[in-house]
Amino acid sequence: MIKSLAKYIGQYKKQMLLAPLLVLLDVIAELSMPILMSKIVDEGIPAGDTGYIVKIGIYMILLAMGAIFFGVANMKVSSTAGQGFGANLRDALFKKVQSFSFANIDHFSTGSLVTRLTNDVNNLQNTLTMGIRLLLRAPMMLIVAMILAYRINARLSLVMAVAIPILGIAIALIMTNAKKLFTVMQTRMDALNSTIQENLIGIRVVKSFVRQDYEKKKFKKSNDALTDAAIRAASLAVTNMPVMMLVVNAATLAIIKIGGGLVINGVMMTGELISFISYIMQILVSVMMLSTIFLMLARAEASGKRIIEVLETQVDITDPVELKDGSILLQKSTSAMGISRNNSQVHPGKIEFKHVSFKYTVAGTGENVLSDINFIVNPGEIVGIVGGTATGKTSLVNLIPRLYDVTEGAVLIDDVDVRNYKLDDLRKGIGMVLQQNTLFSGTIRENLLWGNENATQEELEKVCKDAQAHSFITSFSQGYDTFLGQGGVNISGGQKQRLYIARAMLKRPKILILDDSTSAVDSATEEKIRKSFYSNFKDTTVLIIAQRISSVSRADKILVLDDGKVMGLDSHTELMKSNRIYQEINTSQQEGVLANG
Protein backbone atom coordinates (compact mmCIF):
# COMPACT_ATOMS: atom_id res chain seq x y z
CA MET A 1 0.00 0.00 0.00
CA ILE A 2 2.82 2.35 0.92
CA LYS A 3 4.34 1.73 -2.47
CA SER A 4 1.25 2.69 -4.42
CA LEU A 5 0.67 5.81 -2.31
CA ALA A 6 4.30 6.94 -2.09
CA LYS A 7 4.33 8.26 -5.64
CA TYR A 8 1.92 11.03 -4.64
CA ILE A 9 4.66 12.62 -2.53
CA GLY A 10 5.84 13.90 -5.89
CA GLN A 11 7.59 17.25 -5.69
CA TYR A 12 7.81 17.06 -1.87
CA LYS A 13 10.58 14.44 -1.75
CA LYS A 14 13.04 17.08 -0.54
CA GLN A 15 10.95 17.77 2.53
CA MET A 16 10.51 14.07 3.11
CA LEU A 17 14.29 13.66 3.29
CA LEU A 18 14.98 16.82 5.26
CA ALA A 19 12.45 16.00 7.98
CA PRO A 20 14.22 12.93 9.44
CA LEU A 21 17.50 14.84 9.55
CA LEU A 22 15.88 17.58 11.59
CA VAL A 23 14.31 14.98 13.86
CA LEU A 24 17.73 13.44 14.45
CA LEU A 25 19.25 16.81 15.40
CA ASP A 26 16.30 17.54 17.65
CA VAL A 27 16.68 14.19 19.42
CA ILE A 28 20.43 14.64 19.90
CA ALA A 29 19.94 18.10 21.38
CA GLU A 30 17.23 16.90 23.71
CA LEU A 31 19.07 13.81 24.89
CA SER A 32 22.29 15.72 25.61
CA MET A 33 20.55 17.76 28.28
CA PRO A 34 20.53 15.10 31.04
CA ILE A 35 24.28 14.50 30.48
CA LEU A 36 25.00 18.19 31.11
CA MET A 37 22.61 18.18 34.04
CA SER A 38 24.46 15.33 35.71
CA LYS A 39 27.74 17.22 35.14
CA ILE A 40 26.35 20.19 37.09
CA VAL A 41 25.06 18.00 39.92
CA ASP A 42 28.02 15.62 40.19
CA GLU A 43 30.95 17.90 39.34
CA GLY A 44 29.94 21.58 39.49
CA ILE A 45 28.02 21.60 42.77
CA PRO A 46 30.35 19.42 44.91
CA ALA A 47 33.36 21.46 43.74
CA GLY A 48 31.45 24.75 44.28
CA ASP A 49 32.73 25.86 40.86
CA THR A 50 30.21 28.57 39.91
CA GLY A 51 32.03 29.40 36.66
CA TYR A 52 31.73 25.76 35.53
CA ILE A 53 28.06 25.61 36.50
CA VAL A 54 27.30 28.79 34.55
CA LYS A 55 29.24 27.54 31.52
CA ILE A 56 27.36 24.23 31.43
CA GLY A 57 24.13 26.14 32.09
CA ILE A 58 24.75 28.27 28.99
CA TYR A 59 25.42 25.12 26.96
CA MET A 60 22.11 23.79 28.17
CA ILE A 61 20.30 26.95 27.11
CA LEU A 62 21.90 26.80 23.67
CA LEU A 63 20.95 23.16 23.30
CA ALA A 64 17.38 23.90 24.35
CA MET A 65 17.19 26.66 21.75
CA GLY A 66 18.67 24.31 19.18
CA ALA A 67 16.08 21.68 20.03
CA ILE A 68 13.29 24.23 19.65
CA PHE A 69 14.67 25.41 16.31
CA PHE A 70 15.01 21.90 14.90
CA GLY A 71 11.61 20.98 16.26
CA VAL A 72 9.92 23.96 14.61
CA ALA A 73 11.80 23.52 11.34
CA ASN A 74 10.83 19.89 11.26
CA MET A 75 7.20 20.74 11.94
CA LYS A 76 7.20 23.14 8.99
CA VAL A 77 8.91 20.75 6.64
CA SER A 78 6.73 17.80 7.54
CA SER A 79 3.53 19.86 7.32
CA THR A 80 4.53 21.00 3.84
CA ALA A 81 5.18 17.41 2.82
CA GLY A 82 1.90 16.21 4.37
CA GLN A 83 -0.27 18.94 2.87
CA GLY A 84 1.42 18.58 -0.50
CA PHE A 85 0.93 14.84 -0.47
CA GLY A 86 -2.74 15.33 0.40
CA ALA A 87 -3.20 17.81 -2.45
CA ASN A 88 -1.56 15.46 -4.95
CA LEU A 89 -3.68 12.57 -3.77
CA ARG A 90 -6.94 14.52 -3.98
CA ASP A 91 -5.98 15.67 -7.45
CA ALA A 92 -5.31 12.10 -8.58
CA LEU A 93 -8.59 10.89 -7.07
CA PHE A 94 -10.58 13.67 -8.71
CA LYS A 95 -9.04 12.94 -12.10
CA LYS A 96 -9.76 9.26 -11.66
CA VAL A 97 -13.38 9.90 -10.77
CA GLN A 98 -13.71 12.09 -13.88
CA SER A 99 -12.67 9.10 -15.99
CA PHE A 100 -15.26 6.83 -14.36
CA SER A 101 -17.98 5.30 -16.48
CA PHE A 102 -21.60 5.39 -15.36
CA ALA A 103 -21.22 1.81 -14.16
CA ASN A 104 -18.18 2.78 -12.06
CA ILE A 105 -20.20 5.60 -10.54
CA ASP A 106 -23.08 3.22 -9.81
CA HIS A 107 -20.56 1.12 -7.85
CA PHE A 108 -19.40 3.83 -5.44
CA SER A 109 -22.08 5.96 -3.87
CA THR A 110 -21.49 9.68 -4.30
CA GLY A 111 -21.37 10.07 -0.52
CA SER A 112 -18.63 7.49 -0.28
CA LEU A 113 -16.61 9.21 -3.00
CA VAL A 114 -16.95 12.50 -1.13
CA THR A 115 -15.70 10.89 2.10
CA ARG A 116 -12.81 9.27 0.31
CA LEU A 117 -11.76 12.52 -1.36
CA THR A 118 -11.98 14.55 1.84
CA ASN A 119 -11.88 12.67 5.12
CA ASP A 120 -9.80 9.70 4.02
CA VAL A 121 -7.25 11.92 2.31
CA ASN A 122 -7.11 14.06 5.47
CA ASN A 123 -6.38 10.97 7.56
CA LEU A 124 -3.48 10.03 5.35
CA GLN A 125 -2.23 13.58 5.16
CA ASN A 126 -2.24 13.99 8.96
CA THR A 127 -0.62 10.63 9.45
CA LEU A 128 2.16 11.61 7.13
CA THR A 129 2.69 14.98 8.80
CA MET A 130 2.70 13.49 12.29
CA GLY A 131 4.30 10.28 11.09
CA ILE A 132 7.51 11.72 9.73
CA ARG A 133 7.97 13.46 13.07
CA LEU A 134 6.92 10.82 15.53
CA LEU A 135 7.67 7.67 13.62
CA LEU A 136 11.37 8.58 13.60
CA ARG A 137 11.48 10.50 16.82
CA ALA A 138 10.00 7.81 19.03
CA PRO A 139 12.30 4.93 18.04
CA MET A 140 15.34 7.22 17.96
CA MET A 141 14.60 8.55 21.42
CA LEU A 142 13.91 5.04 22.60
CA ILE A 143 17.17 3.56 21.34
CA VAL A 144 19.47 6.45 22.24
CA ALA A 145 17.91 6.84 25.70
CA MET A 146 18.21 3.08 26.31
CA ILE A 147 21.90 3.09 25.43
CA LEU A 148 22.59 6.11 27.62
CA ALA A 149 20.62 4.66 30.55
CA TYR A 150 22.42 1.35 30.17
CA ARG A 151 25.77 3.13 30.24
CA ILE A 152 24.92 4.89 33.47
CA ASN A 153 23.88 1.74 35.25
CA ALA A 154 23.33 -1.60 33.59
CA ARG A 155 21.67 -3.33 36.54
CA LEU A 156 19.19 -0.55 37.13
CA SER A 157 18.11 -0.61 33.49
CA LEU A 158 16.84 -4.16 34.04
CA VAL A 159 13.67 -2.49 35.34
CA MET A 160 13.01 -1.74 31.66
CA ALA A 161 13.17 -5.41 30.81
CA VAL A 162 9.99 -5.80 32.82
CA ALA A 163 8.20 -2.59 31.88
CA ILE A 164 8.66 -2.62 28.10
CA PRO A 165 7.14 -6.08 27.39
CA ILE A 166 4.06 -5.12 29.39
CA LEU A 167 3.68 -1.94 27.34
CA GLY A 168 4.30 -3.97 24.18
CA ILE A 169 1.41 -6.28 24.96
CA ALA A 170 -0.88 -3.32 25.59
CA ILE A 171 0.05 -1.82 22.21
CA ALA A 172 -0.45 -5.12 20.40
CA LEU A 173 -3.92 -5.34 21.90
CA ILE A 174 -4.85 -1.87 20.63
CA MET A 175 -3.53 -2.57 17.15
CA THR A 176 -5.42 -5.78 16.55
CA ASN A 177 -8.75 -4.16 17.32
CA ALA A 178 -8.15 -0.65 16.08
CA LYS A 179 -8.05 -1.35 12.34
CA LYS A 180 -11.40 -3.09 12.37
CA LEU A 181 -12.96 -0.25 14.33
CA PHE A 182 -11.54 2.41 12.04
CA THR A 183 -12.79 0.63 8.92
CA VAL A 184 -16.26 0.50 10.44
CA MET A 185 -15.95 4.19 11.28
CA GLN A 186 -15.11 5.22 7.71
CA THR A 187 -17.95 3.13 6.28
CA ARG A 188 -20.37 4.84 8.65
CA MET A 189 -18.98 8.19 7.62
CA ASP A 190 -19.83 7.20 4.01
CA ALA A 191 -23.37 6.45 5.05
CA LEU A 192 -23.66 9.75 6.88
CA ASN A 193 -22.32 11.72 3.92
CA SER A 194 -24.71 9.92 1.56
CA THR A 195 -27.63 10.76 3.82
CA ILE A 196 -26.63 14.41 4.06
CA GLN A 197 -26.03 14.69 0.36
CA GLU A 198 -29.27 13.05 -0.71
CA ASN A 199 -31.17 15.21 1.70
CA LEU A 200 -29.58 18.46 0.59
CA ILE A 201 -29.97 17.75 -3.11
CA GLY A 202 -33.57 16.73 -2.60
CA ILE A 203 -34.41 19.25 0.09
CA ARG A 204 -37.33 20.67 -1.92
CA VAL A 205 -38.86 17.25 -2.37
CA VAL A 206 -38.33 16.52 1.32
CA LYS A 207 -40.22 19.66 2.24
CA SER A 208 -43.01 19.21 -0.26
CA PHE A 209 -43.67 15.70 1.05
CA VAL A 210 -43.33 16.96 4.63
CA ARG A 211 -40.72 14.30 5.25
CA GLN A 212 -38.45 16.38 7.50
CA ASP A 213 -39.18 14.25 10.54
CA TYR A 214 -38.43 11.07 8.67
CA GLU A 215 -35.24 12.59 7.28
CA LYS A 216 -34.23 13.81 10.74
CA LYS A 217 -34.64 10.30 12.08
CA LYS A 218 -32.67 8.87 9.19
CA PHE A 219 -29.91 11.39 9.80
CA LYS A 220 -29.92 10.72 13.53
CA LYS A 221 -29.54 7.02 12.87
CA SER A 222 -26.52 7.55 10.61
CA ASN A 223 -25.07 10.11 12.96
CA ASP A 224 -25.51 7.90 16.01
CA ALA A 225 -23.99 4.96 14.20
CA LEU A 226 -20.94 7.03 13.36
CA THR A 227 -20.66 8.43 16.87
CA ASP A 228 -20.94 4.94 18.26
CA ALA A 229 -18.12 3.67 16.05
CA ALA A 230 -15.97 6.70 16.84
CA ILE A 231 -16.50 6.32 20.59
CA ARG A 232 -15.64 2.65 20.43
CA ALA A 233 -12.42 3.44 18.60
CA ALA A 234 -11.59 6.23 21.04
CA SER A 235 -12.33 4.21 24.16
CA LEU A 236 -10.04 1.49 22.93
CA ALA A 237 -7.24 4.04 22.88
CA VAL A 238 -8.36 5.52 26.18
CA THR A 239 -8.57 2.26 28.15
CA ASN A 240 -4.98 1.61 27.25
CA MET A 241 -3.87 4.88 28.74
CA PRO A 242 -4.32 3.95 32.43
CA VAL A 243 -2.46 0.69 31.83
CA MET A 244 0.43 2.59 30.37
CA MET A 245 0.50 5.24 33.07
CA LEU A 246 0.47 2.51 35.70
CA VAL A 247 3.46 0.80 34.13
CA VAL A 248 5.32 4.08 33.74
CA ASN A 249 4.74 5.13 37.35
CA ALA A 250 5.55 1.70 38.74
CA ALA A 251 8.80 1.69 36.80
CA THR A 252 9.74 5.15 38.07
CA LEU A 253 9.00 4.10 41.66
CA ALA A 254 11.09 0.97 41.29
CA ILE A 255 14.01 2.99 39.96
CA ILE A 256 13.83 5.57 42.72
CA LYS A 257 13.66 2.77 45.30
CA ILE A 258 16.55 0.72 43.88
CA GLY A 259 18.54 3.70 42.62
CA GLY A 260 18.12 5.53 45.94
CA GLY A 261 19.66 2.55 47.70
CA LEU A 262 22.57 2.58 45.28
CA VAL A 263 23.15 6.30 45.89
CA ILE A 264 23.06 5.85 49.69
CA ASN A 265 25.57 2.99 49.41
CA GLY A 266 27.76 5.26 47.30
CA VAL A 267 27.59 2.95 44.23
CA MET A 268 25.83 5.60 42.18
CA MET A 269 25.99 9.39 42.11
CA THR A 270 22.91 11.58 42.67
CA GLY A 271 23.35 13.30 39.28
CA GLU A 272 23.53 9.92 37.57
CA LEU A 273 20.28 8.88 39.20
CA ILE A 274 18.62 12.10 38.08
CA SER A 275 19.67 11.65 34.46
CA PHE A 276 18.82 7.96 34.63
CA ILE A 277 15.27 8.86 35.63
CA SER A 278 15.07 11.40 32.77
CA TYR A 279 16.11 8.69 30.31
CA ILE A 280 13.66 6.21 31.71
CA MET A 281 10.90 8.79 31.36
CA GLN A 282 11.96 9.43 27.80
CA ILE A 283 11.96 5.72 27.04
CA LEU A 284 8.47 5.27 28.39
CA VAL A 285 7.16 8.38 26.68
CA SER A 286 8.60 7.08 23.41
CA VAL A 287 6.85 3.78 23.88
CA MET A 288 3.56 5.58 24.46
CA MET A 289 4.23 7.76 21.45
CA LEU A 290 4.76 4.60 19.43
CA SER A 291 1.39 3.31 20.52
CA THR A 292 -0.21 6.58 19.33
CA ILE A 293 1.58 6.19 16.02
CA PHE A 294 0.36 2.63 15.66
CA LEU A 295 -3.18 3.80 16.23
CA MET A 296 -2.74 6.50 13.62
CA LEU A 297 -1.27 4.00 11.21
CA ALA A 298 -4.19 1.66 11.75
CA ARG A 299 -6.54 4.48 10.86
CA ALA A 300 -4.43 5.52 7.88
CA GLU A 301 -4.36 1.96 6.64
CA ALA A 302 -8.15 1.79 6.65
CA SER A 303 -8.31 5.09 4.74
CA GLY A 304 -5.47 4.14 2.41
CA LYS A 305 -7.30 0.99 1.37
CA ARG A 306 -10.39 2.99 0.50
CA ILE A 307 -8.38 5.47 -1.52
CA ILE A 308 -6.50 2.81 -3.42
CA GLU A 309 -9.79 1.11 -4.20
CA VAL A 310 -10.83 4.23 -6.11
CA LEU A 311 -7.44 4.77 -7.73
CA GLU A 312 -7.23 1.18 -8.90
CA THR A 313 -10.78 0.88 -10.18
CA GLN A 314 -10.77 -0.52 -13.66
CA VAL A 315 -12.54 2.05 -15.82
CA ASP A 316 -14.66 -0.24 -17.96
CA ILE A 317 -15.42 2.21 -20.75
CA THR A 318 -12.19 3.41 -22.33
CA ASP A 319 -10.72 4.35 -25.67
CA PRO A 320 -10.09 1.49 -28.07
CA VAL A 321 -6.69 -0.14 -28.19
CA GLU A 322 -4.88 1.01 -31.31
CA LEU A 323 -2.90 -1.55 -33.30
CA LYS A 324 0.36 -0.78 -35.11
CA ASP A 325 -1.21 -0.66 -38.56
CA GLY A 326 -3.58 2.12 -37.47
CA SER A 327 -6.52 -0.22 -37.11
CA ILE A 328 -8.17 -0.69 -33.76
CA LEU A 329 -9.05 -3.74 -31.83
CA LEU A 330 -12.61 -4.38 -30.77
CA GLN A 331 -12.62 -4.23 -27.03
CA LYS A 332 -15.01 -6.76 -25.67
CA SER A 333 -16.71 -7.98 -28.80
CA THR A 334 -16.77 -11.66 -29.55
CA SER A 335 -15.32 -11.02 -32.99
CA ALA A 336 -12.02 -9.31 -32.27
CA MET A 337 -11.40 -8.13 -35.77
CA GLY A 338 -9.65 -4.90 -36.60
CA ILE A 339 -11.67 -2.18 -38.32
CA SER A 340 -9.99 0.59 -40.20
CA ARG A 341 -10.31 3.90 -38.47
CA ASN A 342 -10.89 5.63 -41.81
CA ASN A 343 -14.53 4.57 -41.69
CA SER A 344 -15.09 6.84 -38.74
CA GLN A 345 -14.02 9.95 -40.56
CA VAL A 346 -17.21 10.16 -42.59
CA HIS A 347 -19.87 10.68 -40.01
CA PRO A 348 -23.31 10.95 -41.52
CA GLY A 349 -25.13 9.62 -38.45
CA LYS A 350 -26.43 6.15 -39.22
CA ILE A 351 -27.29 4.15 -36.10
CA GLU A 352 -27.56 0.41 -36.04
CA PHE A 353 -28.36 -1.95 -33.17
CA LYS A 354 -27.31 -5.55 -33.86
CA HIS A 355 -28.60 -8.22 -31.51
CA VAL A 356 -28.11 -5.91 -28.57
CA SER A 357 -28.80 -7.20 -25.09
CA PHE A 358 -28.03 -5.24 -21.98
CA LYS A 359 -28.18 -5.60 -18.23
CA TYR A 360 -26.92 -3.41 -15.40
CA THR A 361 -24.02 -5.19 -13.76
CA VAL A 362 -23.69 -3.07 -10.63
CA ALA A 363 -27.10 -2.18 -9.23
CA GLY A 364 -29.18 -4.26 -11.60
CA THR A 365 -31.47 -7.20 -10.94
CA GLY A 366 -29.37 -9.53 -13.08
CA GLU A 367 -32.15 -9.64 -15.67
CA ASN A 368 -31.74 -8.27 -19.15
CA VAL A 369 -33.14 -4.74 -19.42
CA LEU A 370 -32.87 -4.96 -23.22
CA SER A 371 -33.00 -8.22 -25.16
CA ASP A 372 -31.99 -8.84 -28.74
CA ILE A 373 -32.62 -5.35 -30.06
CA ASN A 374 -32.23 -4.96 -33.82
CA PHE A 375 -32.94 -1.83 -35.84
CA ILE A 376 -31.39 0.69 -38.19
CA VAL A 377 -31.86 4.46 -38.21
CA ASN A 378 -30.68 6.11 -41.42
CA PRO A 379 -28.73 9.37 -41.47
CA GLY A 380 -30.98 12.40 -41.10
CA GLU A 381 -34.04 10.48 -39.96
CA ILE A 382 -36.12 11.60 -37.02
CA VAL A 383 -37.14 8.63 -34.94
CA GLY A 384 -39.48 8.62 -32.00
CA ILE A 385 -39.14 6.06 -29.21
CA VAL A 386 -42.24 5.24 -27.21
CA GLY A 387 -43.07 2.65 -24.57
CA GLY A 388 -44.31 2.44 -21.01
CA THR A 389 -42.13 3.43 -18.09
CA ALA A 390 -39.19 1.17 -17.31
CA THR A 391 -39.36 -0.52 -20.69
CA GLY A 392 -35.71 0.35 -21.33
CA LYS A 393 -35.94 3.52 -23.42
CA THR A 394 -33.29 5.42 -21.48
CA SER A 395 -31.08 2.35 -21.23
CA LEU A 396 -31.29 1.94 -25.00
CA VAL A 397 -30.18 5.45 -25.92
CA ASN A 398 -27.44 5.44 -23.23
CA LEU A 399 -25.71 2.73 -25.22
CA ILE A 400 -25.18 5.03 -28.20
CA PRO A 401 -22.63 7.45 -26.63
CA ARG A 402 -21.33 4.53 -24.51
CA LEU A 403 -22.61 5.79 -21.20
CA TYR A 404 -22.92 2.05 -20.70
CA ASP A 405 -21.57 -0.72 -22.89
CA VAL A 406 -23.75 -3.44 -24.39
CA THR A 407 -23.72 -6.83 -22.68
CA GLU A 408 -24.13 -8.67 -25.97
CA GLY A 409 -24.26 -7.64 -29.61
CA ALA A 410 -23.08 -4.30 -30.92
CA VAL A 411 -24.16 -0.71 -31.45
CA LEU A 412 -22.81 0.72 -34.70
CA ILE A 413 -22.57 4.30 -35.83
CA ASP A 414 -21.86 4.63 -39.53
CA ASP A 415 -21.14 0.91 -39.61
CA VAL A 416 -18.41 1.15 -36.97
CA ASP A 417 -18.82 -0.36 -33.53
CA VAL A 418 -19.09 2.50 -31.02
CA ARG A 419 -16.37 0.77 -29.00
CA ASN A 420 -13.99 1.44 -31.87
CA TYR A 421 -14.28 5.22 -31.73
CA LYS A 422 -12.18 7.30 -29.45
CA LEU A 423 -14.56 8.20 -26.65
CA ASP A 424 -14.13 11.94 -27.11
CA ASP A 425 -14.72 11.74 -30.86
CA LEU A 426 -17.78 9.57 -30.37
CA ARG A 427 -19.33 11.82 -27.74
CA LYS A 428 -18.49 15.02 -29.59
CA GLY A 429 -20.58 13.75 -32.48
CA ILE A 430 -23.59 13.08 -30.28
CA GLY A 431 -25.76 15.72 -28.63
CA MET A 432 -27.68 14.27 -25.75
CA VAL A 433 -30.34 15.67 -23.49
CA LEU A 434 -30.36 13.23 -20.59
CA GLN A 435 -33.58 12.46 -18.78
CA GLN A 436 -31.86 13.37 -15.55
CA ASN A 437 -30.07 16.52 -16.51
CA THR A 438 -28.54 19.41 -14.73
CA LEU A 439 -27.33 22.96 -15.09
CA PHE A 440 -24.32 24.30 -13.23
CA SER A 441 -23.86 27.45 -11.17
CA GLY A 442 -22.95 30.20 -13.61
CA THR A 443 -24.60 32.36 -16.23
CA ILE A 444 -27.00 31.04 -18.86
CA ARG A 445 -24.34 31.77 -21.47
CA GLU A 446 -21.70 29.77 -19.61
CA ASN A 447 -24.07 26.85 -19.36
CA LEU A 448 -24.95 26.97 -23.04
CA LEU A 449 -21.31 27.18 -24.08
CA TRP A 450 -20.80 23.64 -22.74
CA GLY A 451 -22.28 22.66 -26.09
CA ASN A 452 -19.61 24.56 -28.00
CA GLU A 453 -17.21 26.85 -26.23
CA ASN A 454 -16.44 28.81 -29.38
CA ALA A 455 -20.02 29.61 -30.31
CA THR A 456 -20.79 33.22 -31.22
CA GLN A 457 -23.67 35.21 -29.79
CA GLU A 458 -25.56 34.73 -33.09
CA GLU A 459 -25.19 30.99 -32.89
CA LEU A 460 -26.34 31.07 -29.28
CA GLU A 461 -29.42 33.07 -30.18
CA LYS A 462 -30.17 30.86 -33.17
CA VAL A 463 -30.28 27.63 -31.14
CA CYS A 464 -32.12 29.32 -28.32
CA LYS A 465 -34.77 30.48 -30.78
CA ASP A 466 -35.01 26.92 -32.15
CA ALA A 467 -35.33 25.54 -28.64
CA GLN A 468 -37.91 28.22 -27.75
CA ALA A 469 -35.61 29.57 -25.04
CA HIS A 470 -34.64 32.92 -26.52
CA SER A 471 -37.79 34.79 -25.54
CA PHE A 472 -37.72 33.79 -21.89
CA ILE A 473 -33.96 34.41 -21.66
CA THR A 474 -34.33 37.93 -23.04
CA SER A 475 -37.23 38.58 -20.69
CA PHE A 476 -34.72 38.41 -17.79
CA SER A 477 -33.10 41.79 -17.14
CA GLN A 478 -29.62 40.25 -17.44
CA GLY A 479 -30.55 38.23 -20.55
CA TYR A 480 -27.90 35.67 -21.44
CA ASP A 481 -25.84 36.82 -18.46
CA THR A 482 -28.54 35.85 -15.97
CA PHE A 483 -26.91 33.93 -13.18
CA LEU A 484 -28.23 30.44 -12.51
CA GLY A 485 -28.01 29.07 -8.98
CA GLN A 486 -26.85 25.57 -8.25
CA GLY A 487 -28.73 23.17 -10.56
CA GLY A 488 -30.60 26.12 -12.07
CA VAL A 489 -32.88 26.65 -9.08
CA ASN A 490 -34.06 30.05 -10.21
CA ILE A 491 -35.76 28.98 -13.44
CA SER A 492 -38.71 26.69 -14.10
CA GLY A 493 -38.55 23.04 -15.11
CA GLY A 494 -39.76 23.78 -18.64
CA GLN A 495 -37.23 26.60 -18.99
CA LYS A 496 -34.45 24.30 -17.86
CA GLN A 497 -35.48 21.70 -20.41
CA ARG A 498 -35.34 24.28 -23.19
CA LEU A 499 -31.81 25.24 -22.11
CA TYR A 500 -30.76 21.57 -22.11
CA ILE A 501 -32.05 21.26 -25.66
CA ALA A 502 -30.35 24.47 -26.80
CA ARG A 503 -27.12 23.34 -25.17
CA ALA A 504 -27.23 20.02 -27.03
CA MET A 505 -28.19 21.70 -30.33
CA LEU A 506 -25.27 24.10 -30.05
CA LYS A 507 -22.96 21.12 -30.41
CA ARG A 508 -24.24 20.80 -34.01
CA PRO A 509 -24.12 17.05 -33.51
CA LYS A 510 -24.63 14.45 -36.20
CA ILE A 511 -26.86 12.59 -33.80
CA LEU A 512 -29.17 14.31 -31.37
CA ILE A 513 -30.84 12.33 -28.61
CA LEU A 514 -33.65 13.79 -26.55
CA ASP A 515 -34.67 11.65 -23.60
CA ASP A 516 -38.09 12.78 -22.48
CA SER A 517 -36.79 16.29 -22.68
CA THR A 518 -39.97 18.25 -23.29
CA SER A 519 -42.05 16.68 -20.51
CA ALA A 520 -42.24 19.99 -18.61
CA VAL A 521 -42.85 22.14 -21.68
CA ASP A 522 -46.41 23.01 -22.69
CA SER A 523 -47.77 21.37 -25.85
CA ALA A 524 -47.78 24.54 -27.96
CA THR A 525 -44.12 25.29 -27.20
CA GLU A 526 -43.22 21.64 -27.68
CA GLU A 527 -44.84 21.75 -31.10
CA LYS A 528 -42.67 24.76 -32.01
CA ILE A 529 -39.49 23.01 -30.87
CA ARG A 530 -40.44 19.96 -32.87
CA LYS A 531 -41.05 22.09 -35.97
CA SER A 532 -37.55 23.48 -35.72
CA PHE A 533 -36.15 19.95 -35.81
CA TYR A 534 -37.98 19.20 -39.01
CA SER A 535 -36.84 22.39 -40.68
CA ASN A 536 -33.35 23.01 -39.23
CA PHE A 537 -31.97 19.59 -38.49
CA LYS A 538 -32.40 17.90 -41.85
CA ASP A 539 -28.86 16.44 -41.75
CA THR A 540 -29.05 15.41 -38.12
CA THR A 541 -30.26 12.04 -37.00
CA VAL A 542 -32.66 12.73 -34.16
CA LEU A 543 -33.92 10.25 -31.58
CA ILE A 544 -36.79 11.51 -29.46
CA ILE A 545 -38.01 9.58 -26.46
CA ALA A 546 -41.47 10.81 -25.59
CA GLN A 547 -44.28 10.02 -23.24
CA ARG A 548 -46.97 11.45 -25.50
CA ILE A 549 -47.56 9.84 -28.86
CA SER A 550 -48.52 13.27 -30.17
CA SER A 551 -44.91 14.35 -29.55
CA VAL A 552 -43.57 11.87 -32.09
CA SER A 553 -46.45 11.19 -34.47
CA ARG A 554 -44.78 13.19 -37.24
CA ALA A 555 -41.43 11.41 -36.93
CA ASP A 556 -40.13 9.42 -39.89
CA LYS A 557 -40.33 6.27 -37.83
CA ILE A 558 -41.39 5.32 -34.35
CA LEU A 559 -39.70 2.59 -32.36
CA VAL A 560 -42.10 0.85 -29.99
CA LEU A 561 -40.43 -0.69 -26.96
CA ASP A 562 -42.05 -3.07 -24.54
CA ASP A 563 -40.32 -4.95 -21.77
CA GLY A 564 -36.90 -4.36 -23.31
CA LYS A 565 -37.90 -5.64 -26.74
CA VAL A 566 -38.60 -3.85 -30.01
CA MET A 567 -42.29 -4.35 -30.79
CA GLY A 568 -42.42 -2.23 -33.92
CA LEU A 569 -40.58 0.30 -36.05
CA ASP A 570 -42.68 2.15 -38.57
CA SER A 571 -44.49 5.38 -39.29
CA HIS A 572 -47.35 6.56 -37.09
CA THR A 573 -49.93 5.73 -39.75
CA GLU A 574 -48.66 2.19 -40.25
CA LEU A 575 -48.31 1.52 -36.53
CA MET A 576 -51.84 2.80 -35.92
CA LYS A 577 -53.08 0.30 -38.48
CA SER A 578 -51.24 -2.78 -37.32
CA ASN A 579 -49.35 -2.44 -34.03
CA ARG A 580 -51.41 -3.56 -31.05
CA ILE A 581 -49.10 -2.09 -28.38
CA TYR A 582 -48.91 1.25 -30.17
CA GLN A 583 -52.68 1.32 -30.50
CA GLU A 584 -53.01 0.58 -26.80
CA ILE A 585 -50.66 3.38 -25.81
CA ASN A 586 -52.53 5.72 -28.12
CA THR A 587 -55.93 4.72 -26.78
CA SER A 588 -54.83 5.13 -23.16
CA GLN A 589 -53.56 8.62 -23.95
CA GLN A 590 -56.80 9.55 -25.76
CA GLU A 591 -58.74 8.38 -22.73
CA GLY A 592 -56.46 10.51 -20.58
CA VAL A 593 -57.23 13.52 -22.73
CA LEU A 594 -60.97 12.84 -22.59
CA ALA A 595 -60.91 12.19 -18.86
CA ASN A 596 -59.05 15.40 -18.27
CA GLY A 597 -61.66 17.15 -20.30
Ligand SMILES: Nc1ncnc2c1ncn2[C@@H]1O[C@H](COP(=O)(O)OP(=O)(O)O)[C@@H](O)[C@H]1O
Ligand atom coordinates in the same frame (compact mmCIF):
# COMPACT_ATOMS: atom_id res chain seq x y z
N1 LIG B 1 -28.33 2.63 -13.23
C1 LIG B 1 -29.16 1.59 -13.15
N2 LIG B 1 -28.80 0.50 -12.42
C2 LIG B 1 -29.62 -0.57 -12.35
N3 LIG B 1 -30.82 -0.66 -12.94
C3 LIG B 1 -31.24 0.38 -13.67
C4 LIG B 1 -30.44 1.56 -13.81
N4 LIG B 1 -31.13 2.43 -14.59
C5 LIG B 1 -32.30 1.82 -14.93
N5 LIG B 1 -32.37 0.59 -14.38
C6 LIG B 1 -33.48 -0.38 -14.57
O1 LIG B 1 -33.59 -0.66 -15.94
C7 LIG B 1 -34.94 -0.75 -16.34
C8 LIG B 1 -35.19 0.17 -17.53
O2 LIG B 1 -35.01 1.50 -17.11
P1 LIG B 1 -35.02 2.72 -18.12
O3 LIG B 1 -34.19 2.38 -19.29
O4 LIG B 1 -34.65 3.93 -17.35
O5 LIG B 1 -36.55 2.77 -18.54
P2 LIG B 1 -37.39 3.93 -19.25
O6 LIG B 1 -36.45 5.02 -19.69
O7 LIG B 1 -38.05 3.24 -20.37
O8 LIG B 1 -38.37 4.42 -18.26
C9 LIG B 1 -35.77 -0.42 -15.12
O9 LIG B 1 -36.26 -1.63 -14.60
C10 LIG B 1 -34.79 0.21 -14.17
O10 LIG B 1 -35.10 -0.15 -12.85
Ligand SMILES: [Mg+2]
Ligand atom coordinates in the same frame (compact mmCIF):
# COMPACT_ATOMS: atom_id res chain seq x y z
MG1 LIG C 1 -36.32 6.92 -19.17
